[in-house]
Amino acid sequence: MRGYLPDCDIRVPDSLAAALDLLAREPGVWTPFAGGTDLMVVYNAGRLKATRFLDLSRLSELRGIQEDETSLAFGSLTTYTEIRECRAVHQHFPNLVKSARVTGALAIQNRGTLGGNIVNASPAADTPPSLLAYGAELELVSPRGLRRVAYDRFHLGYKRMDLAADELVARIILPKPTGRSFHYFRKVGTRQAQAIAKVSLAAHARIEDGHLAALWIGLGSVAPAPVRARNAEAALIGKPLAALPIEAAREALLGDMSPIDDIRASAHYRSVVTQNVLGHMLRDLAGA
Amino acid sequence: MIGASSNRKEGRAKVSGTACYTDDKFVPGAIHGVTVRSQVPRGILKGIHFDDGMPWSEFTIVTAADIPGKNCVASVVHDQPFLVGIGEEITHMEQPVVLLAHPDRHLAEKARNAVRLEVEELPAILDIQASLGLEQVIYGADNLLKEIRIQKGDPETVWDQAAHVIEGEYRTGAQEQMYLETNAMVAVVEQAAAETRVTVWGSLQCPYYVHTALKQLFGLPDDRVRVVAMEMGGAFGGKEDYPSVNGGHAALLAWKSGKPVKLVYDREEDLACTTKRHPSRTRLKTAFDAEGQLLAIAIDFVIDGGAYATMSPVVLSRGALHAAGVYRCPHVQVHARAVATNTPPPGAFRGFGAPQSLFAMERHMDVCARKLGLDPVGLRRKNFLRRGDTMATGQVIREDLDLGGLMDRALDEIGYRDKRAAFALTNEEDGPIKRGVGFSVFMHGCGFTGSGESYLASVAGVEGLADGSVSILAASTEMGQGKNTVFSQIVAEALKLPYEMVDVAEVDTDRVPNSGPTVASRSTMMVGRILEDAAIGFKQSLVQQGFLQEPYTADSFRAGVRQAVATLGSVKCYGQYHKPADIAWDDATYQGDAYPTYSWACYAAEVAVDLDIYEVKVEEFVTVQEVGRVVNPRLAGGQIEGGVAQGIGWGLWEEVTTQQGRMINNQMTNYIIPTSADLPRIKVVFLENAHPAGPGGAKGIGELPMDGPAPALLNALVDALGPLRLDEVPMTPDRLMDRCEEVSHG
Amino acid sequence: MADRITLTLKVNGEDRSLSVHPFARLLDVLREDLHLTGTKEGCGEGECGACTVLLNGQVVNSCLVPVVQVQGAEVITVEGLAQGENLSSLQAAFVTHNGAQCGFCTPGMLIAATDLLNRCPNPTDGEIRDGLAGNLCRCTGYSKILDAVHSAADGVAR
Missing domain, CATH: 3.10.20.30 (Beta-grasp domain)
Incomplete structure (x- = not known):
C-alpha cells in the first residue's frame, strides 16, 4: 500500500447541503468519494494526488432510482448492483444492465456507483457507452442551483468535464425508449470477467416502418473519453433494415474514433474490432 | 493409504483463516522494510542522496558498505550482489541499492521516494537478439550465462539425403507465477556476547537455499542461522531462488537495527522485480523420409536469462533435455544458450525450461504434418519413443511406454475425429465463430536433472512423538501442492498406520534435515522414497530395541512409540537418497540418464475463435497422463487442473509487457490470469503405471501440466483458422489479429 | 492530518x-x-x-x-463463518473437495461463495463461475472450488 495515510483526510457530511457548502467554500480542495472502487485503487498504488475526500455515501438525496411516465432518474450513488436488480431498468434499458453486469465483479458492483463511473471519466468505463446510447442527461447540483447537461456534451477531453469545482452529479436521467426499439451492448474485455474494456459499443435504435428512424451509438476505449459515434449514426439513420449500408457505416466509424496503443490493446486492434463489433450489431439489427 | 484421496492436512486451518502466512505473523516491535531500487537498466552507481524533509535519524538504512559477509547471493553461480555499492555496476531496472526500515510502514514507503540515486548510465541490451549480437558485452566475454550441447549421431549427414527438411522458429514470452501471496519475510538477529544469530521466517520453497545464502551474507556457521517456512500462498517456482535475496535483505535490516523486521512486497513491486519464466526463442530443423519417419533434429534453443545467472543454467538444461520431445530419432543435435540481458533476472517457474522447448517441438510437429500431407496424429504415431529406444542423451527407455495408446485415449475423450470433421463443415459457413481441436504429446523428467539428486544427497526422517504419533522431518515445503498430505500418506502406508497418526513437523532448519529444495517435481518421488525408507528403518529400530512387536495395531504402535520416547528421550530415523544402480549421467558430455524417469502425457483442447474480436474461448480441455502410481487422486487432480489453467494463461493471455526491460503492466488488472469465467472444466485422466523408483510406484506430477496446454491450444487454433503463423505465445487477441492479417494481406 | x-x-x-x-x-x-x-x-x-x-x-x-x-x-x-468448532458446510466442503490448495484466496473465496449460496441456493456451474469471478485463484483452475460449492449447495438443499 503506497498511499500516505497520515496526509489523508475525509469528511462525512450528513446532508447534501453540507456537502455542497464544503465544496463551495474550498473549491478544488475536496475530492468527492463514493464507492471508492476507482479512487482507492489509485491511492493504494501511491499515484493519487488528492488527499482530502468528501464522503458522499451518507447523502440519501443522491440515492435511489425514480421512475415516471417518460424517464428513469438514477441518483448518482446508485450502485451497479442496484441497476442489475431494478426491474424497470431491465425493462427499458437492457444495455445498462449488461454494462453494470460486466463492470469488475460482484464486490465492485456492490460498491461502485453510476455517478462515480461518469466523473472518474475513464475512456474505458463500462456504463458510459450505454448512457450515450440512451441519450442520458445529467442533473448537476451546486449551491447555485440545479443545471442539466446532455451527457454526450459532458466529457470535454481526457478526464476533462463540464463540471464546476462546486458541482456534484446529482442524478442521471434516461428518457424511456418509445416505439419499436433495438438494444445492443458488447464489451470486449481483457478476459471474461473482472476485466477492463479494450473496446465497447452500446447502441439503441428506434425502428419505424422497417427503417432506422433514430440511432444512438456509444463507444468506449477508443477516444480520450466515451464518445457518440455520430458519423456512423449519420450513415445509418433513415436506412431500411433490409439494406443497411454496413460497409459505409464501418468506414464512417473511423471518423468517430481516435484510439491509442496501450498495455491492453493496440490502436489498430481497437479500431478494427470496433468496426467488427459495429458490423455484428448491424447484422443483429438487420435480423430484428 | 496410497491411492486414497485423504483430506489436506492443513485444510481446516486454511478454511478457518487461522493458517499463518508470513505477513500474518504477529511480531511485536517489528519495523517495516522497503527496498530502494535502481531506475535505469544499466549504469555505474555514483552516489546515494537522501532528500531533506524526512526524519532519516529514525530510519535504519543499509547499503552495500554495511554488509558484514559476502555481498553475493549464494546460487548456482555467485554473481548477484544483495545491494549494489557505490562505484559498482547497476545491471537492471529493479536492482536493489538501499534498504530502509521504520516503525511506521506508511513513512517507510514514503521515504523510498526520498532517496535519489546518482547513476552514470551505460547502454543496455534488452533482448535475446541484442545479446547474441553482442551489441554490448555485459556478461563475461560473450554474454552467455550458460551453453549446453547435446549430440546424438550427426544431423549434418542427413539434410542432403532426406525427402523433407522443415525448419521453424518459435518464441515464448515471460510469464509471472502470480502466487496470490506476495514475497514476504520476517527477520530477527540476536547479538549477544559477540555471537550473532540470524532467524528468518518467510514465504519460501527452499529453506536450505536461504540458509546457505544467509551464512554467506553474514559469514556465520550453520548453527547460527535458522530459517522457518511459514504457510505459503503459492509459489510455482517463484519462491525458489528469490527468497535468498529478500530473506537476506530482511536479515540485514534486522541486524543493523537490532529489531525484528517485516519485509513484505506489495503486488506492484513483486511483479516488477521478482523472477519470471524465461522468454525463449527456438529454431528447429527436422528431416523426414518420404513416409514421415523422423531422421534428424537440430535445435537451437535460446533463453533470456536477464542480468544474473540465477537458475538459468539449470532451466536451460531442463529445456535442452526436453527439446527433442517424445520422438525417436537417430540424429539429434541440441545447442542451448542462456544469454544475459539488462533485465530483472528470470528464475524458476513450474516446468523450468521444458514448457518453452516443448512448445516449439509440439507446434513444429503439427507444422511438419501439414507440410508432409499427414495428419498430426499419424505423424506422431510413426515417431513415438517406445521401450528400448534411446533419447537424445543416449538414455534408454526401460519402462513400458505406449504413447500411441495415451494419445488415442485423449483423442477419444475429446472426440477428436468427430469434432474435426464437424468443424471442417461448420467453419465453412459465414459467421465469426470458428472451431478447432488440437493436441500435444510430451513428457516431463522427474526430479533433479542429471547428477543433481546425487549432489543433493537429500536426507529426511521420521520421529516418534511423546503422544505416540509420528512426525515427518523434511525441509520440503507446503505451497499448496499437498506435500503435508502426500508425505503423511506415504509414511502411514509404510508403517501401516492410520493417516491421522502421522503429520509433518514444522519446516524449521533447526529441526528438520535438508531434504533438498521443493522443486522439480521431486518431492513425492524423491523425498517420498527417502521417507518410505526412513519409516521402515524407524519401525525396525523400534522392533530391535524391544519397543514394538510385529504384527502391531495402531494402538500398540502408539504405545511402543510413547514408551520409546519416554525411555530414550527422542526416537528418530533418517533416510538418505541413494542413486539407483542402473542410472548413470555424465555432466561433461551430457550423455546418460538425464532423469531417473519421466511422466508422459497427451493434452487435447477444443477452441472457439471469434474472428470479430479475435478472442479465443477454450471450450473443452482433456488431459491424459501416466504419472506412475497416484498417491492422492484428488490432490493430484487439483495439481493437473491448476497447472493446465496456468498453461492456458501462458498460451493465450499472460503477457509481460516491458519498457527498458522493466515490466510495465505490473498490476493484477493488467497482467491477465484466468478467472473462473475464463476456463472450462478440465478433464483429468490418470493412467497408472507403477515405477519402481518412487514410493509406492509414484512419479513426479507438479510441473507436467504446464508443458502441454500452449502447443495444444495453438494447434487447435490452426485447426480452426488454417495455416497461420502461430509460432508464439501468448497468442493474445492483438497478436492473433496480426497473424490473420498476414494471410489476408498475402 | x-x-x-x-x-x-x-x-x-x-x-x-x-x-x-x-x-x-x-x-x-x-x-x-x-x-x-x-x-x-x-x-x-x-x-x-x-x-x-x-x-x-x-x-x-x-x-x-x-x-x-x-x-x-x-x-x-x-x-x-464457523459456529465455534463446527465448520460451515462450505468450509467443510472446501476441505473434502480440495477447494483450498495454497489457501491464500480461500478466505475471500469462502466469503464470496457464502454470499452466492445465500442469494442462489442451488447454483449451476455458470452461476458459480459468475459469483466467484472476482476471486482469483492461481492453484486450482477452479474445478475443485466448483465441486466444493456444488457439494455444499446439495447439503443445504437436503
Whole structure:
C-alpha cells in the first residue's frame, strides 16, 4: 500500500447541503468519494494526488432510482448492483444492465456507483457507452442551483468535464425508449470477467416502418473519453433494415474514433474490432 | 493409504483463516522494510542522496558498505550482489541499492521516494537478439550465462539425403507465477556476547537455499542461522531462488537495527522485480523420409536469462533435455544458450525450461504434418519413443511406454475425429465463430536433472512423538501442492498406520534435515522414497530395541512409540537418497540418464475463435497422463487442473509487457490470469503405471501440466483458422489479429 | 492530518469499538487492529478478491473501503463463518473437495461463495463461475472450488 495515510483526510457530511457548502467554500480542495472502487485503487498504488475526500455515501438525496411516465432518474450513488436488480431498468434499458453486469465483479458492483463511473471519466468505463446510447442527461447540483447537461456534451477531453469545482452529479436521467426499439451492448474485455474494456459499443435504435428512424451509438476505449459515434449514426439513420449500408457505416466509424496503443490493446486492434463489433450489431439489427 | 484421496492436512486451518502466512505473523516491535531500487537498466552507481524533509535519524538504512559477509547471493553461480555499492555496476531496472526500515510502514514507503540515486548510465541490451549480437558485452566475454550441447549421431549427414527438411522458429514470452501471496519475510538477529544469530521466517520453497545464502551474507556457521517456512500462498517456482535475496535483505535490516523486521512486497513491486519464466526463442530443423519417419533434429534453443545467472543454467538444461520431445530419432543435435540481458533476472517457474522447448517441438510437429500431407496424429504415431529406444542423451527407455495408446485415449475423450470433421463443415459457413481441436504429446523428467539428486544427497526422517504419533522431518515445503498430505500418506502406508497418526513437523532448519529444495517435481518421488525408507528403518529400530512387536495395531504402535520416547528421550530415523544402480549421467558430455524417469502425457483442447474480436474461448480441455502410481487422486487432480489453467494463461493471455526491460503492466488488472469465467472444466485422466523408483510406484506430477496446454491450444487454433503463423505465445487477441492479417494481406 | 475517529462496528457478531484513522483501509483495520489476519491482501487494487468480506451482507473488497464508511456496519470475515468448532458446510466442503490448495484466496473465496449460496441456493456451474469471478485463484483452475460449492449447495438443499 503506497498511499500516505497520515496526509489523508475525509469528511462525512450528513446532508447534501453540507456537502455542497464544503465544496463551495474550498473549491478544488475536496475530492468527492463514493464507492471508492476507482479512487482507492489509485491511492493504494501511491499515484493519487488528492488527499482530502468528501464522503458522499451518507447523502440519501443522491440515492435511489425514480421512475415516471417518460424517464428513469438514477441518483448518482446508485450502485451497479442496484441497476442489475431494478426491474424497470431491465425493462427499458437492457444495455445498462449488461454494462453494470460486466463492470469488475460482484464486490465492485456492490460498491461502485453510476455517478462515480461518469466523473472518474475513464475512456474505458463500462456504463458510459450505454448512457450515450440512451441519450442520458445529467442533473448537476451546486449551491447555485440545479443545471442539466446532455451527457454526450459532458466529457470535454481526457478526464476533462463540464463540471464546476462546486458541482456534484446529482442524478442521471434516461428518457424511456418509445416505439419499436433495438438494444445492443458488447464489451470486449481483457478476459471474461473482472476485466477492463479494450473496446465497447452500446447502441439503441428506434425502428419505424422497417427503417432506422433514430440511432444512438456509444463507444468506449477508443477516444480520450466515451464518445457518440455520430458519423456512423449519420450513415445509418433513415436506412431500411433490409439494406443497411454496413460497409459505409464501418468506414464512417473511423471518423468517430481516435484510439491509442496501450498495455491492453493496440490502436489498430481497437479500431478494427470496433468496426467488427459495429458490423455484428448491424447484422443483429438487420435480423430484428 | 496410497491411492486414497485423504483430506489436506492443513485444510481446516486454511478454511478457518487461522493458517499463518508470513505477513500474518504477529511480531511485536517489528519495523517495516522497503527496498530502494535502481531506475535505469544499466549504469555505474555514483552516489546515494537522501532528500531533506524526512526524519532519516529514525530510519535504519543499509547499503552495500554495511554488509558484514559476502555481498553475493549464494546460487548456482555467485554473481548477484544483495545491494549494489557505490562505484559498482547497476545491471537492471529493479536492482536493489538501499534498504530502509521504520516503525511506521506508511513513512517507510514514503521515504523510498526520498532517496535519489546518482547513476552514470551505460547502454543496455534488452533482448535475446541484442545479446547474441553482442551489441554490448555485459556478461563475461560473450554474454552467455550458460551453453549446453547435446549430440546424438550427426544431423549434418542427413539434410542432403532426406525427402523433407522443415525448419521453424518459435518464441515464448515471460510469464509471472502470480502466487496470490506476495514475497514476504520476517527477520530477527540476536547479538549477544559477540555471537550473532540470524532467524528468518518467510514465504519460501527452499529453506536450505536461504540458509546457505544467509551464512554467506553474514559469514556465520550453520548453527547460527535458522530459517522457518511459514504457510505459503503459492509459489510455482517463484519462491525458489528469490527468497535468498529478500530473506537476506530482511536479515540485514534486522541486524543493523537490532529489531525484528517485516519485509513484505506489495503486488506492484513483486511483479516488477521478482523472477519470471524465461522468454525463449527456438529454431528447429527436422528431416523426414518420404513416409514421415523422423531422421534428424537440430535445435537451437535460446533463453533470456536477464542480468544474473540465477537458475538459468539449470532451466536451460531442463529445456535442452526436453527439446527433442517424445520422438525417436537417430540424429539429434541440441545447442542451448542462456544469454544475459539488462533485465530483472528470470528464475524458476513450474516446468523450468521444458514448457518453452516443448512448445516449439509440439507446434513444429503439427507444422511438419501439414507440410508432409499427414495428419498430426499419424505423424506422431510413426515417431513415438517406445521401450528400448534411446533419447537424445543416449538414455534408454526401460519402462513400458505406449504413447500411441495415451494419445488415442485423449483423442477419444475429446472426440477428436468427430469434432474435426464437424468443424471442417461448420467453419465453412459465414459467421465469426470458428472451431478447432488440437493436441500435444510430451513428457516431463522427474526430479533433479542429471547428477543433481546425487549432489543433493537429500536426507529426511521420521520421529516418534511423546503422544505416540509420528512426525515427518523434511525441509520440503507446503505451497499448496499437498506435500503435508502426500508425505503423511506415504509414511502411514509404510508403517501401516492410520493417516491421522502421522503429520509433518514444522519446516524449521533447526529441526528438520535438508531434504533438498521443493522443486522439480521431486518431492513425492524423491523425498517420498527417502521417507518410505526412513519409516521402515524407524519401525525396525523400534522392533530391535524391544519397543514394538510385529504384527502391531495402531494402538500398540502408539504405545511402543510413547514408551520409546519416554525411555530414550527422542526416537528418530533418517533416510538418505541413494542413486539407483542402473542410472548413470555424465555432466561433461551430457550423455546418460538425464532423469531417473519421466511422466508422459497427451493434452487435447477444443477452441472457439471469434474472428470479430479475435478472442479465443477454450471450450473443452482433456488431459491424459501416466504419472506412475497416484498417491492422492484428488490432490493430484487439483495439481493437473491448476497447472493446465496456468498453461492456458501462458498460451493465450499472460503477457509481460516491458519498457527498458522493466515490466510495465505490473498490476493484477493488467497482467491477465484466468478467472473462473475464463476456463472450462478440465478433464483429468490418470493412467497408472507403477515405477519402481518412487514410493509406492509414484512419479513426479507438479510441473507436467504446464508443458502441454500452449502447443495444444495453438494447434487447435490452426485447426480452426488454417495455416497461420502461430509460432508464439501468448497468442493474445492483438497478436492473433496480426497473424490473420498476414494471410489476408498475402 | 485527520483526527482519529472512534469506530464502532460489529465484526463476526461481536461489537467492537476502536480508535482509527478515518481513511484507513478496512483490510488494515481488520488485520492490524483487530488481528483478524484471515482476510488477505493479494493485490491492493480490488482485483484478486483475497480481501473479500461481507459488509452489511454484501461482498466488498476490504482493500477499497475506508473505515469511515463502515461506521455502525456489520462485517463478516472468514473467522466468522464457523459456529465455534463446527465448520460451515462450505468450509467443510472446501476441505473434502480440495477447494483450498495454497489457501491464500480461500478466505475471500469462502466469503464470496457464502454470499452466492445465500442469494442462489442451488447454483449451476455458470452461476458459480459468475459469483466467484472476482476471486482469483492461481492453484486450482477452479474445478475443485466448483465441486466444493456444488457439494455444499446439495447439503443445504437436503
